[in-house]
Structures are given as C-alpha cells and as structure tokens.
Amino acid sequence: MNSEEHIIAPVESAAADEDIIIVRDLNKWFGQFHVLKSLNLNVKKGERIVICGPSGSGKSTFIRCINHLEAHQRGEIIVDGVVLNEDLKNIEAIRREVGMVFQHFNLFPHLSVLENCLLAPIWVRKTPRKEAIEIAMEYLERVKIPEQAHKYPGQLSGGQQQRVAIARSLCMKPKIMLFDEPTSALDPEMIKEVLDVMIELAGSGMTMLCVTHEMGFAKTVADRVIFMDGGECVEEGPPQSFFNNPQQPRTREFLDQILQH
Amino acid sequence: MNSDPSLPPKSSVKPWNDPRVRSAVFQILAILAVAWVGYSLFQNTLTNMASRGISTGFGFLDSSAGFGIVMSLIEYNESMSYGRTFFVGLANTLLVSGLGIIFATIVGFIVGVLRLSNNWLIARLALAYIEIFRNIPLLLQIFFWYFAVLGTLPSPRQSVSIGEVAFLNLRGIVLPKPIFEAGSGAVGIVLIIAIIISLAIARWAKRRQAATGQFFPVLPVSAALILGAPIIAYFALGSPIGWDVPALSGFNFRGGITVIPELGALLLALTLYTASFIAEIVRSGIISVSRGQTEAAAALGLPPRRVLRLVIVPQALRVIIPPLTSQYLNLTKNSSLATAIGYPDLVNVFMGTTLNQTGQAVEIVAITMAVYLTISLSISMLMNIYNRAVALKER
Numbered sequence: 001m002n003s004e005e006h007i008i009a010p011v012e013s014a015a016a017d018e019d020i021i022i023v024r025d026l027n028k029w030f031g032q033f034h035v036l037k038s039l040n041l042n043v044k045k046g047e048r049i050v051i052c053g054p055s056g057s058g059k060s061t062f063i064r065c066i067n068h069l070e071a072h073q074r075g076e077i078i079v080d081g082v083v084l085n086e087d088l089k090n091i092e093a094i095r096r097e098v099g100m101v102f103q104h105f106n107l108f109p110h111l112s113v114l115e116n117c118l119l120a121p122i123w124v125r126k127t128p129r130k131e132a133i134e135i136a137m138e139y140l141e142r143v144k145i146p147e148q149a150h151k152y153p154g155q156l157s158g159g160q161q162q163r164v165a166i167a168r169s170l171c172m173k174p175k176i177m178l179f180d181e182p183t184s185a186l187d188p189e190m191i192k193e194v195l196d197v198m199i200e201l202a203g204s205g206m207t208m209l210c211v212t213h214e215m216g217f218a219k220t221v222a223d224r225v226i227f228m229d230g231g232e233c234v235e236e237g238p239p240q241s242f243f244n245n246p247q248q249p250r251t252r253e254f255l256d257q258i259l260q261h
Numbered sequence: 262m263n264s265d266p267s268l269p270p271k272s273s274v275k276p277w278n279d280p281r282v283r284s285a286v287f288q289i290l291a292i293l294a295v296a297w298v299g300y301s302l303f304q305n306t307l308t309n310m311a312s313r314g315i316s317t318g319f320g321f322l323d324s325s326a327g328f329g330i331v332m333s334l335i336e337y338n339e340s341m342s343y344g345r346t347f348f349v350g351l352a353n354t355l356l357v358s359g360l361g362i363i364f365a366t367i368v369g370f371i372v373g374v375l376r377l378s379n380n381w382l383i384a385r386l387a388l389a390y391i392e393i394f395r396n397i398p399l400l401l402q403i404f405f406w407y408f409a410v411l412g413t414l415p416s417p418r419q420s421v422s423i424g425e426v427a428f429l430n431l432r433g434i435v436l437p438k439p440i441f442e443a444g445s446g447a448v449g450i451v452l453i454i455a456i457i458i459s460l461a462i463a464r465w466a467k468r469r470q471a472a473t474g475q476f477f478p479v480l481p482v483s484a485a486l487i488l489g490a491p492i493i494a495y496f497a498l499g500s501p502i503g504w505d506v507p508a509l510s511g512f513n514f515r516g517g518i519t520v521i522p523e524l525g526a527l528l529l530a531l532t533l534y535t536a537s538f539i540a541e542i543v544r545s546g547i548i549s550v551s552r553g554q555t556e557a558a559a560a561l562g563l564p565p566r567r568v569l570r571l572v573i574v575p576q577a578l579r580v581i582i583p584p585l586t587s588q589y590l591n592l593t594k595n596s597s598l599a600t601a602i603g604y605p606d607l608v609n610v611f612m613g614t615t616l617n618q619t620g621q622a623v624e625i626v627a628i629t630m631a632v633y634l635t636i637s638l639s640i641s642m643l644m645n646i647y648n649r650a651v652a653l654k655e656r
Binding site: 096128 | 470471472473474475476551553554556557558559560561562563564567571572575576579651653
C-alpha cells in the first residue's frame with residue numbers, strides 16, 4: 001500500500017447539506033457508442049470527490065459534461081441552481097462558477113502568466129484591471145509562483161504551468177473546481193508540487209471533482225471516491241471503505257492493478 | 262606550444278585535414294569563380310554592344326518619350342521623358358498591387374473563416390470558390406475577366422447606369438469626380454478632429470476599464486463619429502464639395518473619373534486568385550490552434566466571439582503571417598501579367614514600349630528587376646517586423 005496516507009493527515013471535510021451539483025440519469029453517446037450510462041450524482045457544497053477508473057471508462061467525459069464542454073443527450077444536470085441545457089446564457093453562467101484544470105494545462109501561450117490570469121476576470125467578470133491584477137497576484141502567491149508572473153507559459157516547467165492553470169481558474173473565484181487528470185502529463189518530481197496546491201485548495205473548503213489516478217491524494221482529501229467502468233458508476237464510497245473493503249469485483253481488480261507497484 | 266590555460270588549445274590537425282582550412286579554401290575558390298563569370302559576362306556585353314553601335318549609360322532617360330499611356334496617376338504627356346514613363350509605370354504597378362493586397366486580404370480572411378463554418382452550404386461554397394480560383398492559371402483568369410466579362414459590356418451609349426451617377430460600359434467604369442470648392446478644407450479639418458477624438462475615447466475607455474471594469478463600445482462610437490461628423494459638417498457648410506457627374510456626350514462620357522477595364526480585370530483576377538490561397542492559409546492558421554485552447558477559454562466563461570478574438574486569432578496569426586507574406590510577394594510579381602491585356606504597369610510601359618523604342622535592354626531590364634526586388638524586400642521586411650511582434654516567447 002502507498003505510504004503517503006500515514007504521513008499526510010486527512011483534510012477535514014467541509015461538506016454542507018446543500019447540493020451544488022445534481023446529476024440525474026445522465027446519458028451520452030459518441031455516435032453509436034454509449035459513453036455515459038445513466039449516471040446519478042449529488043455533490044454537496046464543499047464536498048471533495050475523486051473519480052477513478054480505467055482509461056475509456058468515461059470519467060473525463062463525465063466531468064466535461066458538468067461545464068458543458070461535452071453536450072449530453074439525455075438526463076439532467078443542475079449546477080448551482082442553474083439547469084444545464086443548450087441555452088448559451090445558462091452555459092456561460094455555469095462556466096463562470098465552475099473552474100476547470102486540464103491534463104495538458106492549456107495555458108494561453110501568447111499571454112504572460114499574469115495576463116493568463118487576467119483574461120477571464122477582465123472580460124467575463126468585468127473586474128477593473130488593477131483589482132484583477134491584485135487578485136491574480138494573490139492566487140499566484142497561493143500556488144507559489146508570483147515571481148514567474150511576467151514570464152510566458154513556454155518558459156515554465158510542466159508543474160509550474162499546471163499551478164498557473166489552477167491559479168487562472170481560481171481568479172474567477174469559482175464555486176466548484178473540476179480537475180481532469182491534472183498530474184497525468186507531469187514528470188514524477190513535479191506531481192507533488194501540483195498535488196500540494198490541490199490539497200491546500202481542498203483545505204479551503206472548495207467543492208472539487210477530480211479525475212485522477214493519484215490514490216494517495218484520494219485518501220488524503222476525498223470525501224467520496226467514485227469508480228467508473230464502461231460508462232457506468234460501478235462503486236462509490238468514502239475512501240476508507242473504498243480502498244480497504246471494495247465491494248465489486250471490478251473495483252478490486254482495478255485497485256489491485258494500480259496499487260501493485 | 263601554447264601553454265596559457267586561458268586560451269583554447271591549439272589544433273594539432275594537419276591543415277589539409279582541418280575543416281576550417283578546407284572550408285576557407287573552397288570559399289575563396291567559389292568567390293574567384295563567381296567573379297570570373299561576372300567579369301566575362303560584363304566584358305562580353307560591352308564588346309557586343311560596341312560592335313552593334315549601342316551606347317550604354319542612362320542618358321536615354323532624359324530624352325522625350327513620344328508615346329501616350331492610357332492611364333497615369335501622375336501628370337504625363339507624350340513630350341515627357343523616358344524617365345517619366347518609368348514613374349508612370351511604377352505608380353500603376355504600386356496601385357494595382359496595393360489595392361490587390363488589401364482586397365485579397367479581406368476576401369481571403371472572410372472565405373477562410375467561412376470555410377470553417379458549421380453551416381454545410383456556406384462551407385461548401387467557400388470550398389468551391391477556393392478550388393476553382395486556386396486551380397486555374399492566373400493568366401487565364403485575367404483573360405476571362407478582361408475578354409469574357411468586361412469585354413462583353415455594352416458600348417458607352419447603352420451603359421449600365423448605377424444610380425445615374427456612375428456608368429459601367431465597355432470602356433470601363435465612369436465615376437463622379439469630387440471638386441473641392443472653397444470651404445471644403447473645413448470638412449477635412451472636422452474629419453481630422455473626429456479621428457483625434459476617437460483616439461482620445463479609446464484611451465479614456467482603456468483607463469476607465471482599468472478603474473471600474475466597465476467596457477465602452479469604442480469601435481461603433483468611433484466609426485459613427487469619423488463617418489458622421491464630416492457628413493454633418495458637409496451639409497452644415499452648404500455642400501462645399503461639388504461632384505462632376507459624368508454625362509454622355511456623343512459616343513463617350515464627359516467628366517468624371519474613368520477606371521479603365523484593364524485595371525478592373527487585372528485587379529479582379531489578382532484579388533480573387535490570391536484570396537483563394539490566403540483563405541487556405543487562414544484556415545490552416547485557425548486549425549493549428551489546438552482544441553484545448555478553445556476549451557480552456559470556454560471553460561473560463563468567455564463567449565465564443567471573445568474566444569476567437571482573444572485566444573484563437575492571436576495564436577493563428579503567427580502561423581498565418583509567413584505564408585501570407587509570400588502571397589503578397591506573389592501578387593506583386595504577378596501584377597506584371599498586366600502586359601498581357603495592356604494595363605500600363607511597369608513591365609508593360611517601361612520594359613515594353615520604352616525598351617522597344619530605346620533599345621537600352623540591359624539598363625531597362627536591370628532597373629525593372631531592381632524595382633521588383635526592392636518592392637518585394639520591402640514587403641518582406643515589413644511583414645517580418647510584424648511577425649516578430651506576434652511571435653511566441655519561449656525560453
């Protein structure tokens with residue numbers, strides 16, 4: 001078993017009673033291929049959820065549906081009281097409140113780190129530039145790279161870029177953060193610096209949905225772990241029981257695979 | 262031997278095996294060969310010209326040309342010098358190239374974006390346009406516009422009237438000509454003031470955004486101001502600019518400005534041909550920006566048009582600019598096909614009539630080639646400066 005769980009004390013849960021994300025009977029097809037099969041999920045404010053599963057299980061597609069980067073065909077998604085449908089105003093309203101961090105960072109290479117962080121607050125939130133700079137510097141400090149503010153993404157390491165990407169999302173002061181395999185494209189020695197930022201963020205009471213293979217992270221911060229396979233939610237539960245006592249054979253098989261080495 | 266450790270160690274390689282020595286030797290040999298070829302060409306030409314009795318030098322530029330040119334942007338008549346014909350041709354070349362570059366860029370960008378449209382019909386129409394105009398030789402297209410389209414227009418007496426002020430016929434398009442009367446300067450001054458105010462508004466809007474976060478519609482307000490203010494001034498001052506409207510008299514029009522069909526055909530062909538290449542360049546530039554960029558920008562809540570303007574276009578430009586430069590160069594050089602339909606460009610006038618009359622082939626060809634080289638290098642330089650401004654910074 002991973003030894004990290006003994007070193008890092010689990011982060012205190014800040015989950016409230018109120019549901020901030022409601023997913024009911026979510027179905028999605030890519031052409032004929034049924035990627036998401038009748039998913040249901042209620043996420044409470046401040047809850048931290050880790051989604052894991054083998055590749056092709058639909059976990060990335062699932063969280064990309066929550067801010068409508070992927071359109072679903074059947075079912076209902078309600079985020080922060082707004083129903084997600086084809087209405088562009090609703091989609092933009094939800095995206096303002098939902099931050100997203102991608103596997104490949106997707107920083108804007110033509111803008112400096114600071115400008116990356118200013119773009120959305122200025123153009124979407126209509127924040128005065130001076131105030132936006134203050135907010136951006138505050139978050140860059142939180143991800144521990146204020147000194148890189150005037151560099152360009154191409155001049156930073158992968159770990160630094162991902163931390164900037166997290167700061168860029170936080171500058172919009174989102175209520176929910178989605179992480180789509182944030183450490184999968186990183187060199188091993190850079191994974192920790194990104195996870196540290198995410199753990200710190202979890203401690204601040206942010207609602208988080210995280211697709212990741214970092215089981216140490218899941219044990220440390222998750223309130224709930226969801227295991228997906230073949231577009232279905234196979235098993236879910238608090239990390240304690242999920243890791244120590246998985247119910248489904250498919251879950252056991254998966255955990256054996258990834259925790260072996 | 263060299264024993265100072267602060268200096269690089271001396272090479273112990275034999276000179277004929279040393280790559281530096283070898284490359285120096287070959288370079289010297291190459292320079293000698295080029296110089297010898299150049300010298301013998303020069304001598305050969307001088308000897309040949311002397312034996313035929315052709316005088317060399319640029320003295321011919323001062324003698325009277327004695328031939329007319331159908332279109333001139335600068336003052337010209339038959340009694341003027343051959344030197345003058347050079348500038349007439351150059352101005353006509355610059356006119357058609359400059360207008361061609363502007364129109365081809367506009368058409369090319371629009372078609373390139375339409376080609377990526379989600380609307381099936383629009384995307385297919387753009388594709389059809391690109392494939393047709395890109396794959397037919399330019400000379401053929403020039404002939405098409407000149408003989409098949411503009412050449413079949415009616416004679417001046419049956420002109421197609423555009424609102425009774427402009428007329429389209431076999432001899433080109435006749436437009437009304439502005440006549441600046443007393444007081445027209447005031448309209449110009451109002452225009453300049455409107456531009457200055459617009460620039461001030463843009464600066465104010467930027468400062469206000471920094472302070473309050475509010476956006477101001479700078480573009481529509483400036484456009485209204487720059488267009489509207491001079492129009493109001495024009496009428497307030499009692500229409501100080503008169504219009505010389507062309508009128509039919511006998512078999513042709515009198516007054517107005519005539520745009521000759523040669524210019525129209527050449528401009529149409531150059532624009533539409535080059536625009537089809539620019540459209541593909543624009544499309545490839547936009548596609549080259551990874552999907553992740555659009556997704557990241559959209560996930561931040563930016564609406565689609567802001568995503569395009571703030572994230573996609575700035576990144577696409579750095580891919581678009583180098584091939585766009587070579588299209589501009591192509592267009593400029595292709596404008597020399599003017600000679601096929603008799604548009605009086607530099608090649609037609611100077612390297613055509615002037616050369617024929619004076620026989621000073623070496624001088625004229627050298628001047629003409631130097632001019633195209635200068636124009637092309639100037640365009641390249643400007644585009645390189647712009648390219649450096651939009652280039653990505655890495656490392």
